[in-house]
Amino acid sequence: MxxxxxxxxxxxxxxxxxxxxxxxxxxxxxxxxxxxxxxxxxxxxxxxxxxxxxxxxxxxxxxxxxxxxxxxxxxxxxxxxxxxxxxxxxxxxxxxxxxxxxxxxxxxxxxxxxxxxxxxxxxxxxxxxxxxxxxxxxxxxxxxxxxxxxxxxxxxxxxxxxxxxxxxxxxxxxxxTGISAGMRFHTAVNKFCWQAVFGQPLTVWTTALHQKRPxxxxxxxxxxxxxxxxxxxxxxxxxxxLTENLTVNDIINYIKKSVPAIEIKYVDTQIMNQLSYDVSNKRFADKGFSPKIALSRSIGETISLLRSANTR
Ligand SMILES: NC(=O)c1ccc[n+]([C@@H]2O[C@H](COP(=O)([O-])OP(=O)(O)OC[C@H]3O[C@@H](n4cnc5c(N)ncnc54)[C@H](O)[C@@H]3O)[C@@H](O)[C@H]2O)c1
Structure with a gap:
């Protein structure tokens, strides 16, 4: 093949x-x-x-x-x-x-x-x-x-x-979420993990804390x-x-398991809206696929990857 x-x-x-x-x-x-x-x-x-x-x-x-x-x-x-x-x-x-x-x-x-x-x-x-x-x-x-x-x-x-x-x-x-050799850090979870490990405030979009996203x-x-x-x-x-729908607050709670002291800074961006919703993965599940990996695990792995770069 x-x-x-x-x-x-x-x-x-x-x-x-x-x-x-x-x-x-x-x-x-x-x-x-x-x-x-x-x-x-x-x-x-x-x-x-x-x-x-x-x-x-x-x-x-x-x-x-x-x-x-x-x-x-x-x-x-x-x-x-x-x-x-x-x-x-x-x-x-x-x-x-x-x-x-x-x-x-x-x-x-x-x-x-x-x-x-x-x-x-x-x-x-x-x-x-x-x-x-x-x-x-x-x-x-x-x-x-x-x-x-x-x-x-x-x-x-x-x-x-x-x-x-x-x-x-x-x-x-x-x-x-999760790690790779060619990882990038533009996206929510990776960016938050990076900021948490390096002691920076987590830049959360003003509307996003309790909005669900996949x-x-x-x-x-x-x-x-x-x-x-x-x-x-x-x-x-x-x-x-998708694996799971979560709010930013859920993600922050997972990060807090590894980095307990977290500061949040709210920022505005053109991308945000007021909406909160679950995205259904039923169509793909009906074909026989089920996701297996808890997001708490990939968040933990991302933090572990960076941890020794800041041993405060
Ligand atoms: N990462 C996510 O969270 C996510 C979520 C939903 C969908 N996607 C989609 O999945 C795909 C891959 O995402 P990713 O996170 O790996 O992105 P990425 O930015 O990490 O990788 C994209 C790669 O494409 C290469 N590239 C860009 N333009 C090219 C071109 N014209 N010719 C050849 N190579 C080119 C870049 O050099 C880069 O290595 C994209 O279509 C993205 O929109 C990603």
Whole structure:
């Protein structure tokens, strides 16, 4: 089997590429990344039993069709991912993320390769207590230019799936928790762990303390990708994939188990809203997938990783 991973050196990709050789024995793993985020260490010490090939290339420019020739599936992770900052570089995020997905989808159409597309649960914004993939249009309220683009990408894939018979799936991942070789710290849980360990106040969005949002452990995320590949779940659907819905207060309480003295500083951001809701993962659960890892564990692991950098 040949598996292509775009954005392979990023937070999710760097963990996925380490686990693929054990999950799919003998698989040829083609990793594409333009190093825009300089995650060179993601390539350090890959498992010796892996059959890897790294291609330093931009998905927008490279002959991606040639890379995907003969591949069973592409896991498309390449994107500009700092959602809160996407208000400051809206055009670039829209251009890069939308066109990267369009190019990969087009190459899938030509090569017959299936596509796992990464979307985000940040496409939702609802007054309801629980939201799922069957929600009404007015419950889709992308919270940033980044999330708006995810929704546009999903719609493009739906269109291509319908008109050209493409085999794909869009995964609306919750915010990732947990550690990887190419970890980033833009997102809520990772940022809070970092701030707590280094004695900085936790910068919580003014409205967010008691709002529920979906989170996904990185180990569960990798297992979800394995599950999709094993079951060839390329049915053109959108799936919410998450471990648990939590409030920021819940997360802070988990962090306090390792770092008891925590200060909170409330900050305003364009991304916040007044809404609190659970995102349902029932559609994916009904296919047979269940998340296994408690978020308290991934939060503990993140703190342990940093702990010895500040031994106050
Ligand atoms: N991490 C999360 O919390 C989360 C949650 C939901 C969805 N997602 C989605 O999952 C995917 C992966 O996220 P991540 O956290 O690993 O992101 P990341 O920013 O850590 O990694 C993205 C990688 O893509 C590469 N890249 C960017 N543009 C590229 C291009 N044009 N060509 C080639 N490589 C390019 C970057 O260099 C980086 O290594 C993204 O689509 C993201 O939107 C992530």
């Amino acid at each position: 040949k598996i292509v991973v775009t954005g392979a050196l990023g937070h999710i990709g760097s963990r996925l590429i380490r686990e693929l050789p054990s999950m799919f024995h003998g698989a040829k793993i083609f990793m594409v990344d333009n190093l825009a985020t300089q995650r060179y260490p993601s390539l350090f010490n890959l498992p010796a039993h892996g059959n890897y090939r790294f291609i330093e290339a931009d998905v927008l420019e490279h002959d991606i069709e040639a890379v995907m020739d003969g591949a069973t599936v592409v896991v498309h992770l390449a994107a500009i991912t700092d959602a809160a900052n996407s208000f400051n570089n809206r055009e670039k995020v829209e251009y890069v993320n939308y066109n990267a997905t369009a190019r990969v989808a087009e190459a899938c159409g030509k090569t017959g390769c299936a596509m796992i597309h990464l979307s985000s649960t940040s496409v939702y914004g609802t007054q309801a207590a629980v939201v799922d993939e069957n929600c009404t249009e007015d419950e889709l309220k992308p919270q940033s230019p980044y999330a708006e683009t995810k929704l546009k990408e999903e719609r493009l894939l739906k269109e291509l799936g319908t008109s050209k018979g493409g085999r794909f799936v869009s995964c609306r991942f919750g915010t990732i 989170y996904l452990d990185l180990g569960d995320a990798v297992q979800a990708i394995k599950f999709i590949i094993e079951n060839e779940l390329y049915d053109g659907n959108v799936y919410n994939i």
